[in-house]
Amino acid sequence: MAKRHVTTTVNGEPREFLCEVDQTLLDALRDELGLTGSKEGCGSGDCGACSVMLDGRLVCACLALAVEAEGREVETIEGMAEGERLHPLQRTFLEEAALQCGICTPGFLVAAKALLDRDLDPSETEIRYWLAGNLCRCTGYDKIVRAVQKAAAEMRAEA
């Protein structure tokens, strides 16, 4: 079975890779491009640990085929900081202790950024529902929600 050649953009950089037709985008990111920040917690779209942006939409990378990335733009956790400068969410997650084991953290950050990119003033309920597809087993979500609220407040103040 011949592999497919895919040309895509990942975190703003042109990237190419070879993949099986039925390989997921998550496996291609991790195994072909070495971007292991996106995690596989379930492989069925139920945990959100593999959250990435595909052409500006938040998706589970385990539920997209790698071949679908052809000609499209993918953003992952590895592209969230601008060089040395952390995204406000990355900083507030650290300040608010919004992670314990850290396995779900990349997915939460990518998902939370997608929320703040469209709404800088979400209510607690909106944050909780937006992030309902991201499972965290350690924190009970409290500090994650607070970190998102804090980042939003800071970004509102900057805006």
Next chain:
Amino acid sequence: MAKVVLPNEVARELAGGLKEVEVEAENYRQLLKALDSRFPGMGDRLRDGVAVAIDGEIFQEPFLELIREDSEVFFLPQIEAG
């Protein structure tokens, strides 16, 4: 004499149902020896895999812990990690 409370099963099997015994010992190893000489087999039975509470403090792997004249010693299952 330190007061020693045996586990129910050990008391039944090796001490004729006697649950509490008094033992003269300065440390845990001596205590175990004393128990073994009074109830043959008890030393082996209590050597591994049991924890002991001496005056309220639990020791998972007791060996030379000091026993006082008025100490209370309880045998317990080892506490597992979660």
Next chain:
Amino acid sequence: MSDSASRFKWVGTRPVRPDGLDKVTGRANFGADFTMPGMLVGRIVRSPHAHARIAGIDASAALAVPGVKAVVTAEDFPEIPDGELMVGEGPMNFRDLSCNVMARDKALYDGHAVAAVAATSRAAAEEAVDRIRVDYEVLPHVVDVLEAMEPDAPLLHETMFTEGVEPKPERPSNVASRCEFTLGDLDSGFAAADVVVEGEYVTEAVHQGYIEPHAAVASVGEDGQCTVWCSSQGQFMVRAYCAKLLGMENSQIRVTPSEIGGGFGGKTTIYVEPVALALSRKAGRPVKIVMDRDEVFRATGPTSSAHVKVRVGATRDGKITAGDAELRFQAGAFSGSHVQLGCMCGFAPYDIDNVRTVGYDVVVNRPKCAAYRAPGAPMAAFGVESALDDLAEKLGMDPLELRLANAAREGTKAAYGPKFREIGYAETVEAALSHEHYRAKLGPNQGRGVASGFWFNIGGQTSAALHINEDGTAVVVDPNPDIGGSRASMAIMAAEVLGIDYDRVRPIVPDTSSVPYSDMTGGSRVTFSVGMAVVEAGQKVIEELRNRAAKIWDVDPDGVVWENGEARPASSNVGEFEPLSLTALAESSAKTGGPISGQATINARGVGPGFGTHVCDVEVDPETGGVTVLRYTAVQDVGRAIHPSYVEGQLQGGAVQGIGWALNEEYVYSEAGTLENPGFLDYRVPVASDLPMIDTVLVEVPNPRHPYGVRGVGEVPIVPPLAAVANAIYHACGTRMNHLPASPPRLLAALDAAKLPEAAD
């Protein structure tokens, strides 16, 4: 909150964790993130049957698949005699462990590993898995704990004769053991009671639900030297267990811990690690095995389902005179449920003269149970704390006042025997009573529940080292996988003892060859025990630093003190010297005797037990049985919080796991004994929108036998929620949920059976 601020520079502060940056940028390496050149993909063949004799395994078709390099079965693992061996931190039956890792003769549950393959790609490995022919002779099965105890139940192990009963049974059974704990005289205790309540309480099996599946990479060299890179709660445990299962010596195996994506007790044992080693040994190449989520649910560490009977008696004025409980815990396919610990924990918060608890450890055709946060305690507490809620109602007492009136205190004889030393249980009840939450108004269909919980906490064998770098910065070598921020706590304690800045201390978690043995991360032992070792190592470093300063000043070491991170003359009698900073001493270390380092190896003593009290408000939808958690407050005696944010996080996370256990999480088995819900879709852990903020109150009753007053904090918070939620449901709708989870179908059926709350009143 405490006096920490005034007495300590770092203890009690909330700095950013040292490993944080890697975790928010995606750089941190977890179990599945490691690769080696030439690595093969390993996959495991699993039994589709709950109980079956394995008549034969034919791997020839699998080996013919292009790219397949090795197949292993139980024959590739040495047969280990039955019986327990002391390894590391406790007794372990390695025959059971081996048979759980790879079925020998019989498959004992749906998902039980029966063979494994290694191939050059996942596709080839999966193709090979499909082509392995296993000849199963399907046997009758049993998955329910009470059914398994019946005399005519399908028997899992012909060699299992119940331990702990006299006379010794003549016939084998599924009851591995019976245990009993007694205090005082139960009959006279109940005779003295004016009021007696009793009930039967059932909980379903739940999974730890860590988000990271088990993963390991193993490489076996031609000389028999092995390396393993994996996610676990203890690299030394992995090394010792793998060595035993493969007939190796510990020195042959080097285990490097990855970052660990959650464990909660579920990663205190091994599954894929020895299989990867066996495959690598056979294939001559590194092998990586990463479980899929369904494998995690079908074949790894759930906790017991449990059946608990409780009877409690009290006088009219609310003094509990007797407590009696019988616990039947399902252990999975091999003995070893945590029923003994459940027996000890249920009544532990209370001062009761007459107590009896009896436990049964029962095997069934389900995956072998693993520890889960305060193993055994939540099910026991669900029974006792529900019964106490009934008791309070019968007595017309506030449920927290009832608990306070009977609270165990320093000197109280614990229900499991010994006297408590310094504890802070009553303080947690008082804090809950005085919390604004406890007085907040409730609306229709809303109710408030309270419950308490206890956990022993443990110490254990521990090592740590503190290396002073040439520039005066420091490395803390912390031998325990960091599951929830412990590196931050170690850096805080190291900075505190050395008197230097937190940012100048860098903690690392090393492999098994780089630091002496340490027990696992678990049982709420790490901050306590490793912290103690770090402090001791720090004191050794300080002693050395004083020696070095004494050499430089040409004075007696006794004339040098260490204060605020500097060596100073103890008094003006010693002489007039400018203080020497750690940096200065480190930079001159070549002249004064070489590198500066301290190491401590201890068996940590002086553990302080933990208690918590939770308050929960729920609303019940009487037409659908849906339950909404409106508000939740977790109060706990934490000794002293080294990094309060991560202590709060333990309380919040534990509470939410308990809420999941109470409301929607459960293992569902089909008639055929196969697991119906091996995924996060139908195994329903709480999601963010299910929950309110989880308020925490950190009560600090310091543990006087720890240099900074630490008690373990991680286990206790999962103990109270089951009953706190069930009690809240009862007060919302008048229906007592004796069977958890109180999932909507189960709750609606109970509501309908009670003919709506109005009729029940």
Next chain:
Amino acid sequence: MRSVRYEAPATVEEAVALLSDAGGEAKPLAGGTDLIVQMRARMISPGVIVDVKNIPDLLEVRAQDGGFRVGAAVPGAVLGENEAVVAMWPGVVEAFELIGSTQIQGRASLGGNLCNASPAADSTPAMIAAGVTCEIAGPGGRREAPVEDIVTSPGKTSLGNGEFVVSFYLPPRPARTGDAYLRFIPRTEMDIAVVGAGVCVTLDEGGTCTAARVGLGAVAPTPLLVAEAADALVGTRLDDDAMANLAAAASAACNPIDDKRGTITYRTKVAGVLARRAAGIASERARSN
């Protein structure tokens, strides 16, 4: 090892050709939120994956004859951002948006939700209640069919060889008409419906119900259009008695199974509760339209 092909045709005709040439071996890929999970779980192994997202018709939302034409591969997140559609058929959009998480919403499609043919699909009962039809392309050309005619049993549809759903037509909403969809799940998100109920009602100026449609999900082998439940409303002022009759009729229509998500008793009872609650919301909306 079985080989799989991936094709991303640019036109409906090419897609039809690929699907019909492959016989039953081809699977259309829209959001992939069911297909990729099933492939990964090795429940299915299609010979050809026909990615329909390069076909403009499939991704379009446009006004048509007073209603809306919605491409079968339009993700929930996109439809949810379309204020005009939300204003006209809030129940349909709300049902669509209940499918899965934010992440799933970035991919999941109405076409996939319908053609996966799960009895518990959220958007299907809502579309049935709103009278939505779908355009089907196939070797014989294009045809329009009511949504309730598509699912024939769990996992099976009435689509012929080579046929696939191109778009949905949300008809113009009559005056004083409102729709709503409610489902019950054990958690607040991330579950499959245990029961789903979509209701659409039309009122006259005096507030009497002149037309109604009720769709139920997860209570039978296929999503249901329940005429008896609608009949319980028509001609009434949607008073408590009418609502009780609706609930009874909805419960009576149920033919569910016991499974890990709910019991027969539970589903039957809650179907009535949700139908009643959804009718309440739908009538509120009808009054304000």
